[in-house]
Amino acid sequence: MNEQVLGHFLRYKREHANLADYSVNADTRRRTPGLTRDEVASMGHVSVDWYTRIEQGRTGATPSFEVLADLCRVLRFSQPETDYVFNLVGLVSPQSEEASISGAAWTLLQAHNPEPAFIMDQNLTVIATNHSFQRLYGNWDTLPPLQRNWVWRTFKSSAFRDRLSGWVQYAHYVTGVFRKVYSSDADSKVLLQVYTAIKADPVFAAAWDDLVVSDFHVQHMLVNSQTVGELYLVENVLGLPGTHQYVVFEDAGDQSTGTKFKQLAGADE
Structure with missing residues (x-):
């Protein structure tokens, strides 16, 4: 697994999250663009320390299937993005229920x-x-x-x-x-x-x-x-x-x- 690649992707998506999609305080004085680590960790039901370790790409900081699925949900990942991060950790991606066609x-x-x-x-x-x-x-x-x-x-x-x-x-x-x-x-x-x-x-x-x-x-x-x-x-x-x-x-x-x-x-x- 490449922890650095996964962490970089999560951080980028977090910092570019559209706050209008979330029930958070979009105060103009926020020091962090997008969501904070605390907010992502809270919505993803993981500790701030564990999420920080994952995002920083520390060796051995490999999220479980459940944790990664929750982070994908919180960060509003598309199916290709979800597939990508699950591929990075060597897990099979959860497949969305697609009842409609293009x-x-x-x-x-x-x-x-x-x-x-x-x-x-x-x-x-x-x-x-x-x-x-x-x-x-x-x-x-x-x-x-x-x-x-x-x-x-x-x-x-x-x-x-x-x-x-x-x-x-x-x-x-x-x-x-x-x-x-x-x-x-x-x-x-x-x-x-x-x-x-x-x-x-x-x-x-x-x-x-x-x-x-x-x-x-x-x-x-x-x-x-x-x-x-x-x-x-x-x-x-x-x-x-x-x-x-x-x-x-x-x-x-x-x-x-x-x-x-x-x-x-x-x-x-």
């Missing part, structure tokens, strides 16, 4: 019509879909969060299981991704809820016991649409820069599927 991401999603696309948050819960996704898989807007989870859907949606050829192989892949994501946030109540819901499934249990671990990678899928028949899909997952969200594209894998997507765009699934 306008640019929404535009990207809709521009992918007539092919399905959707966006997942850091817990792999679907938070936005385009029109073609809804035509193929139904409208998820009214479903509770658990039932919109990509992993939950893979194992608990009988409609998805029945319509996907090679479901077992896909389920092993999803399990591997889930294990890796879960390892980055072992205290997540959302991921625990997903695990609890699917742990009894024999395919999941077998893959989990085999310690399958996977990154996202291209998937070739055959999905049966009740309206237009079999669709050959190529599924790609991309991380959205500056977020902990993922956009998933299900592109036509052949000309026939491309034609069927155009037909599907004007038909009810």
Whole structure:
């Protein structure tokens, strides 16, 4: 760990904090620009001495996860700034709950019509879909969060299981991704809820016991649409820069599927 780099960053952010965001006395006679060390320590529930040691970059002054998370909260760090300071001390950054998406991401999603696309948050819960996704898989807007989870859907949606050829192989892949994501946030109540819901499934249990671990990678899928028949899909997952969200594209894998997507765009699934 580089204590000096962390301390310098904390001091800079403290001294440049906007006092209008805090319930402190913004007296013009203040000797310190921004917040004082005492104020940050008080709001961060740490002693002034310990915070001073951290900010001064003294050897061995390594904040715990909880202390650093509180300091990030007090100093109004953005998610990239939070990621940065947690990287400095070799800890996994707490991930913000991002229930909304940017306008640019929404535009990207809709521009992918007539092919399905959707966006997942850091817990792999679907938070936005385009029109073609809804035509193929139904409208998820009214479903509770658990039932919109990509992993939950893979194992608990009988409609998805029945319509996907090679479901077992896909389920092993999803399990591997889930294990890796879960390892980055072992205290997540959302991921625990997903695990609890699917742990009894024999395919999941077998893959989990085999310690399958996977990154996202291209998937070739055959999905049966009740309206237009079999669709050959190529599924790609991309991380959205500056977020902990993922956009998933299900592109036509052949000309026939491309034609069927155009037909599907004007038909009810």
